[in-house]
Amino acid sequence: MHHHKYRLIVPFLLPAILLYGLFVVWPYAQAIYVSLTSWRGVSSNRPFVGLDNYQRLWQDTRFHEALGRNGQLLVVLPLVTVAIALTFAALFTQGSQRVRGAGFYRVVYFFPQIIPAVIVGILWSYIYTPNIGLLNGVLRAAGLEGLTRSWLTDPATVLWAIVAVAIWSSVGFYMVIFLASMQSIPASFYEAAILDGATRWTSFKDITFPLIWETLRTSIIYLAIAALDFFILVVVVSGGSTTMGARRAEVAAVYLYNQAFDSSRWGYASAIGVVLLILTLLLSVVIMRVTRRETYEF
Amino acid sequence: MNPDLIDRLVADEASGRYSRRQILQRAAALSLTAPALAALFAGAVPLRALAQNADNPLGVDPNAPLDVVIFKGGFGDDYAKYVNEKMYNKLYPDAKITYAGIQRLGEQLQPRFVAGTPPDVIDNSGAGNLDNAALVAEGQLADLADLLAAPSYDTEGKTVGETLVPGSQESGIFNGTQYLLNWALTAFGVWYSSSWMTSKGYEYPKTWDEMMALCEEIKGSGVAPWVTTGVHPQYARQFLFDQMVWKHDPDAIRNIENLEPDAWKASAVTDVLEAIYQLAEKGYLLQGWEGLDHIQSQNEWLQGKAVFIPVGTWLENEMKDSIPADFDMVLAPTPSLPGDKLPFEAIFAGGGEPFIVPSHGKNVPGGKEWLRLLFSKEAGKVFAESTKSLSTVSGSGEGLDLGSAFASAQADIAAAGANTYITRYQDWYTEFADEVKAQLASLLQMQISIEEFQNTVQQAADDLKADDSIPKYTR
Structure with a gap:
């Protein structure tokens, strides 16, 4: 019996495993090897240097600063994105407690998600431009001249200006995921709760939240991984990997790119990549453990 | 027997780059006949004269294909196409030129360097170009000394090096060797x-x-x-x-x-x-x-x-x-x-817009020859007219009326004399x-x-x- 099962499963899985091995596992393995060399990336000469690159990383303050920014993102990005997405999702469902025009909002809030990240980045780089940008323009029109600034080069604002773009563009996606999850909750639960005198908040807290916990948890892991990467928006919004904005909002992945493509230190860049890989794996495991709780069947 | 092959061998021998034994090995590999070999070493005088022919000082194989990659940025690439079509192919009509005018050269050319199949001549400029210092450190670039010593294409009696604006090529020298030739005078x-x-x-x-x-x-x-x-x-x-x-x-x-x-x-x-x-x-x-x-x-x-x-x-x-x-x-x-x-x-x-000839290209003499044609008054004039910029070929901007920016830059450089850096x-x-x-x-x-x-x-x-x-x- 078992033989038959494997005869069926193996041919189905094999192509996927081969492709995954060729395009994911093999490059990872190569990157791990490259991280042990001082490869400059312009010849096949890859001198082996052992763990030198990792030793350097350990003392590299610029790398530590970059990782520190990833750390801040790790807290802010999932928290704020999930909070906003959850609020919208809850307002647009929960049986008869949903707000009017919910269908319209659902579509509109999803719009940013269908725009490619690069276009989102370029769009916002114009919004943030100091002299002709929309944001400073609105602030000036509102008489808030004092708040205007060069959002993308001011060290105090650049990272958060880019984080705001990330949140703006991803809230819609998570909202839809939460909506899907919430809509699978039978409306009768909410009707019963209303009869018992539940407010919108108590319905949310005691019915919605526990029943979508699994989805929430997956979303947090996704967002945490996004916070550890966060490459595209930093580079695109700030206008390139060697701009002042990119430097002042430099996260580990941008530093990696900078070391490889701008400074021809591919060995060192690969070591950064390997450290990021390890951190991402660790983080996923930790979040899975910490957020494990009873799931409800309904 | 193919006279071009003999030309190349003679040029190699004359330059002292290879030992006589290596030349013999190469000649054998090219299946030269015994009389040809005899001519090479015994009665080589007429052949030597042929090899140092002013029309082909770098010993280019007229039939060898050439691979040209140009950064198509602020200067466009009209001047490069001019060199391809109106100059190189005029001299070597049988050479097939593969041409690409692109941006962000690093991303596209890096794999070719790693694989050992780089183009023959590259305008390595612009954002995202290849790291010249890294290329030098890895021995990927050809020494351009012989090109600088070759006779200029259209200035009688001068070498290529002597026709270039003094000081304009300094940034192409890495620890004493000229690896880059700067095309634009900036x-x-x-x-x-x-x-x-x-x-x-x-x-x-x-x-x-x-x-x-x-x-x-x-x-x-x-x-x-x-x-x-x-x-x-x-x-x-x-x-x-x-x-x-x-x-x-x-x-x-x-x-x-x-x-x-x-x-x-x-x-x-x-x-x-x-x-x-x-x-x-x-x-x-x-x-x-x-x-x-x-x-x-x-x-x-x-x-x-x-x-x-x-x-x-x-x-x-x-x-x-x-x-x-x-x-x-x-x-x-x-x-x-x-x-x-x-x-x-x-x-x-000084010079900007650096050109390089990869040392592992298939047609190194062809790459250098392409540069010899580029660093001429003829190409310099085409460049000045299409971009309103000066090239590093001395006098290539003379007599051109191309507006205030062009004129003021020319005047500034003249006034500075030797005080440039x-x-x-x-x-x-x-x-x-x-x-x-x-x-x-x-x-x-x-x-x-x-x-x-x-x-x-x-x-x-x-x-x-x-x-x-x-x-x-x-x-």
Whole structure:
């Protein structure tokens, strides 16, 4: 019996495993090897240097600063994105407690998600431009001249200006995921709760939240991984990997790119990549453990 | 027997690059007949004359295909196509040229270098180009000495090297060997609209004190005296700061480039920092400058929102679609500080747009020959006319009337004479130069003090010097 099962499963899985091995596992393995060399990336000469690159990383303050920014993102990005997405999702469902025009909002809030990240980045780089940008323009029109600034080069604002773009563009996606999850909750639960005198908040807290916990948890892991990467928006919004904005909002992945493509230190860049890989794996495991709780069947 | 093959062998033998035994091995591999070999070594006189034929001094195989890759940026690529079609293929009609005019060369060519199949000649310029220092360190580039010693294509009696503007090829030399040949002659300094200045009765200030006085007056009239890009502060770093340090004390900038101890704390550096810090302190920079990229800052300047801007000679071509009529942009050297060791006329100028011939290309002589044709008066004229920029071929811009920017750059370079220079540490040590520009931007935004700037940058220089994984260069 078992033989038959494997005869069926193996041919189905094999192509996927081969492709995954060729395009994911093999490059990872190569990157791990490259991280042990001082490869400059312009010849096949890859001198082996052992763990030198990792030793350097350990003392590299610029790398530590970059990782520190990833750390801040790790807290802010999932928290704020999930909070906003959850609020919208809850307002647009929960049986008869949903707000009017919910269908319209659902579509509109999803719009940013269908725009490619690069276009989102370029769009916002114009919004943030100091002299002709929309944001400073609105602030000036509102008489808030004092708040205007060069959002993308001011060290105090650049990272958060880019984080705001990330949140703006991803809230819609998570909202839809939460909506899907919430809509699978039978409306009768909410009707019963209303009869018992539940407010919108108590319905949310005691019915919605526990029943979508699994989805929430997956979303947090996704967002945490996004916070550890966060490459595209930093580079695109700030206008390139060697701009002042990119430097002042430099996260580990941008530093990696900078070391490889701008400074021809591919060995060192690969070591950064390997450290990021390890951190991402660790983080996923930790979040899975910490957020494990009873799931409800309904 | 194929006379071209013999030509090549004779050229090799004459150049002494190969031993006689290697030549014999190569000849055998090419299945030359015994009489041909006899001719090669015994009666080689007529053959030698053939090989040193002025039409083919580099021993090009007329049938060998050629692979050309050009950075198609601010200068376009009309001049390169001209060399392909009207020059190389005219001399070698049977050579098939594979051509690509592209941007971001690094991403596209890097795999070819790693695989050992690079193109034969490359214009390695623009954003995202290949790292020349890394290519040199990996032995990927051909020594161009024989090209420089070859006769010029259209200047009788001179070698290619002798036809080039003195000093324009210095940045192509890495530890004594010429690996890069610079095609564009670029000058960097302060630009302004001469028509606007004349209409206000102003003259370009030759000293920094006069500059500050004029800035005060301009500021009073509601126009910002200066603008530069804060997104790419390397413009201010190299064209303003580096240039002023060099004019103040050439040894000071050389010490910086050679990573000498405490080079960044020299009094010449402090003097210049104090001078340019006034731009920030006295509010002479256009509001919001720190958030402008180079194009935005140049647009603000063209719209008359600021008077002075530090850029290089590509400016006019880069902005050609947005220049107002009668703007008459001109280039001037940076103003002098009291006690400058060089005269006001001294200016940052030299070669840019570097071309390389990969050492592992399939047709190295062809790549060099392509460059010999490019570095000619004929191609230089095509380049000047299509881009309004000077090439490094002496006299290639003579007699051309191409507007105020072209004329002023030509005049500036002539007036400077031997007093030209360009800093190179940004090519040698990209990461360090990024640190310098970041700190300079912070200084010009008054986020750090002059002393903090000097301490931080000196520390970075010391760290760089102690880091033996980065090859060091001196000049």
